[in-house]
Amino acid sequence: MVKGFLHTGIAGLLTCGICAQAAAEPGPDAGRDEDNAPASAAAPAPDAAAQGVSNSGVVIVTGTRAAGLTVENSASPIQVLDAASLGRTGQPDLIQALSQNLPSLNAQAFGSDMANMTLSARLRGLSPNNTLVLVNGKRRHGTANLAVLGGPYQGGAAADLNYIPVAAIDRIEVLQDGAAAQYGTDAIAGVINIILKSSDSGGSANVNGGNYRDGGGDTGDGMANIGFAPFTDAFLNLTVETKYHGFSQRGGIDPRVIDPATIAAMPTLVGAPGYPYLNKIQGDAQYRQHIFAANFGVDLTPDTHLYSFATYGKKEARAWENYRMPNRLPQIYPFGFSPQETFDEE
Secondary structure, X not given: OEEEOOOOOOOOEEEEEEEEOOOOOOOOOOOHHHHHOOHHHHOOOOOHHHHOOOOOOOEOOOOOOOOOOEHHHOOOOEEEEEHHHHHHOOOOOHHHHHHOOOOOEEEOOOOOHHHHOOOOEEEOOOOHHHEEEEEOOEEOOOOOOOOOXXXXXXXXXXXXXXXXXXXXXXXXEEXXXXXXXXXXXXXXXXXXXXXXXXXXXXXXXXXXXXXXXXXXXXXXXXXXXXXXXXXXXEEEEEEEEXXXXXXXXXXXXXXXXXXXXXXXXXXXXXXXXXXXXXXXXXXXXXXXXXXXXXXEEEEEEOOEEEEEEEEEEEEEEEEEOOOEOOOOOOOOOOOOEOOEEEEEEO
């Protein structure tokens, strides 16, 4: 038995605008420090990649109203994750890659019914609705799939992070402090600002797959990123990704099916495939997803920049509901049945 739900809406993001900034002029003493610096200061710095990720000197744009502020000078706790940090996790899903880098972010392992179709994340233990997600500094829309069941993620309808391909990300700035005064009440837990790649050359590709050691969760993912210059003083960075994830079973013995009174009333129950592990609601949903991201920018004048970025995705998923006992429809399902909910989002 399959029960279908169709959720249709705009899950893409298209943003464009023009920004102007004053060009910084070098001061009269520019270059003098280099001439007077001791010889030891000219020694090459150690490779940052060999030493691990360092946020020193990184200019941030999240959680501040000042331009040119670096991480170490920020009054608020800011963590910057670069593309290498996300790639080292080996996770094709952004929500899992973030949870492995941020101790304060708890990712939902699996949900129940429709809540299993769109997994959420909690920052600093607060509701997913209290974490603001930005893309290139612009507010990202939330999902239309509301988590209505009980638990710590109840009522969550935050942004679906898995619609943003990991290969499209240059860095992520995470403000691990409340910022309601600057951004609004959806930033009580903090802010996650996803900065897309803006390179005008080069590219990357990655294919991976796997499953759980104890079975289930078959995963396949392929992604590619390329950047090029369509014309002078412009960049266009494109990313495509396709991925598949299979069902997994994390439920234990269903206490309903081992009760002696229940077995006496429904003797066919013990012949059900997989008995007594019949309830499959605890585990991963099955989904197939295709994602596309584009980031574009051009310098119109030395002080004026035109930008635009967009994401598009399509997701088809299925999740198990609670096991139905054989007395529900004995003529059709003598061993009982496990209904499925379907999900189609674009």
